[in-house]
Amino acid sequence: MTQLLQLLTNPLVYLLVALVAILTFIALNGLILVYVERKVAGFIQRRPGPFEVGPHGLLQPLADALKLVGKQLVMPRGADRILYWAAPLLSFAPVAVCLLPIPFGPHLVGLNVNLGLLLVLAFSGLNVLALCLAGWGSNNKYALLGAARAVAQSVAYEIPLLLSVLAVAFTCRSLNFTEITASQTTRGLLSWNVFSQPLAFLIFFVSALAETNRAPFDLPEAESELTAGFHTEYSGMGFGLFFLAEYSYMIVVCAVASVLFLGGWSGPFLPGHWWMLGKIYTLILIMMWFRWTYPRVRFDQLLNVCWKWLIPLSLINLIGTALMINLVR
């Protein structure tokens, strides 16, 4: 046993174990979030949601997952074989890396690197490529339109996202998630960045909704316009992977948001990882609440919000933060 634990000191083994743990976490979360989302939708709409499989429908996501896995893999005629199958994999693969540098507890971190924030932002950007490939590769007009929307949307919203994150990095003087969290533990609740950077938090959250294609910004898969957008032609596990990736990205952005703005694992009484999970899930619940409340925005409005409001505001915020830091110093 001790020998096995000794092995963990080897960075490579540690990384491997962390990756496996994260993948398990993602898969489990996918199941849980599907269930939670359907329950939230149900309760908001005054109905029970999934109920029949297992007690209170608890096994419903498992049944759904089994169904998706069991389905035949179908590719439309005229689709690009390589791109078509690469897209769902490419969409899902970077998620594991995104979760690596995030500290779930004081010592519970997969990869404690100085540029953790950069790593997450870089790898989450890969998702766009996957959507683009899916839309292009599946030889479907709706998918193509969805892909075009996805690219424009993600590229636009990455800017305010980065700018708001940068403001936090300024105040904490670090790109390392562990250090950012540590800087928020000094004065309890009040030292959370959400109080010193409320605007940045709002901008981050809105941009995160757009980045993860969640309602009201779910334009790439707007079903009343584009049937299902970029994944129109996908079924079975191809669709399953996109679906899993979407929920995983929700976890990623919510985890980043809780680390950057809500003090990460810091909190009284309970061990750190419970606080972290609680914060992530609260943010995810809010995202779901949005989805089941609002209509979808239009494409040009989406970009208008970004270019006319979020980017100027985040720039002002960033400059203000920089000035404040210099003045305080």
Place this chain on the structure above:
Amino acid sequence: MTTIQKTMKGLWSLIVGLKVTGKEFCRPWITVHYPRQEVTNLDSYRGHIDLVPYPDDSNKPLCIVCRRCEETCPSGCIRIDGHLPGAESGEAARELLLISEVPLPGSKAREPIHAADKTLRVLDGFALNYNFCSLCGLCVQVCPVSSLTFSSDVYLAGASRADFEFDLLRRLRDRAKSPAKLRKAA
């Protein structure tokens, strides 16, 4: 300035929307959980038609084979066979039994059918093809002797078209034989 005001108002409307759904989230669900619960609006349900028997003889339908319903039915679901008393079953010409050409629902002119007339015809078969029925209720309405009524079997289901081709006369007799069983089914 007005732009900012408008935006603020807009953002407030988003919060109002969240409040509405948030409130609904906390309230109990309103859907009926079917196998565990049942809906309560079944008393006004109208199923396919059924024959009404004499109050004193549950084997004998009130039907006088005037065939108004057969004629009125927009979808041609009903087929009636009958004969004049004294004649052999099925012997009677269909034309003989025809009373009206185009009856009007709600018409008062039901009187020409005399009491003696009512006993003149004997019903041999009342076939209802429920597959084509649109449940308009015109047949029930044109019936001069109120021999038709709506059944109330909400959970009627079948696996083939043949399951919905009913012999109403037989249903009536079955019901007369075992009222309890049919009540359970209904």
Place this chain on the structure above:
Amino acid sequence: MLDKPSFSLNGDYYSSRFSALGKSEGDTLVLNLGPQHPSTHGVLRVIVELDGEYVKRAEPVLGYVHRMHEKMGEVKTYVQYLPNMGRVDYLHALAWNWAYVGAVEKLMGLEVPERAEYIRVITCELNRISSHLLWWGAYVLDLGGFTPILYAFDDREMLMDILQIPTGSRLTYCYYRFGGVSADLSETFLIRTRGFIERFKTRIPMYQDLVTGNMILRGRCEDIGALPVEMARRYGATGPVLRGSGVAYDVRRFEPYSVYDKFDFDVPVGKNGDAMDRYDVRMAELTQSVRIIEQALDAIPDGPFINPDLPDRFLPPKGEVYYAVEGARGKIGVYLLSDGSARPYRLKLRAPGYSNLHVFAELAQGTILADAVSILGSLDLVIPEIDR
């Protein structure tokens, strides 16, 4: 064998004709919205030519649920045609019931008892509310909001329960008869209607909060698909589509039929004729329908629910009549030509949706695809009614 496509890449008759007719310059994409598409509500098919996200041209293709209702009118007797009317526009079935029954009554010179007229008003307005509610939910669904339609169905379900009491059906009503209605209103019906109205008055503000005031929804509706009066007239648009453009034309007010002249109600109109105005008009009509029902419930007289002196043989005189009522989607007209036999010689149904739909092709030009969906939804189309 699999490599060879077994279909023509040029599409069917409609899409190839659409492509041949005035193909725009540049790199455009011809896209079929429907007949199976989430926002076309049934089986409408719209061919659009897209330049990026912009709609260059749009053309609706009809006929996927053509059921020959007009021809059926010629082969069925007057009475036998009654159940058809519940199926032309299944959302406001009672208005169609009324239009047909009214036309026949006009042809025959049949009297309708006062009570029957009130019953018709109450049930027809209840049906109008349920139709508008479904439109409301479906429209917000088109715009991406999932929850409102389920709230609307909550109310709609109560309405269907209420209407089930006298009619016996929940959707395709066949309730009105020549000279009256098929069953009287029961005490339960009246009590439950009043209960529904009380509850519905509290629901309308909730709908306003959740959807009408919502910034995102307003952004999707305001200044979208502005319909000038001149254009609405050119296409013969009626109902909320026309009223949204500012013309206060309501058959109930301008050619009052039945007892509508006895009620005090407003005809809501819009200003710019955009999707938001059409939306507002329908939402205001909910309140107006409630007002009418309340007045009718208070004033409903006793008496027979169907004319007691109906003739036995139903042979109308020779002649032609036209009878129009205000449906949820606009002016519903029934034109009847009788040759004195038991069957109509010709029966023409004026479906308001048909005229309203054709506004779409012109309105959608130059808009974004998402706006086209918004415009299509704001016209409140029921495809079976359009195809008939």
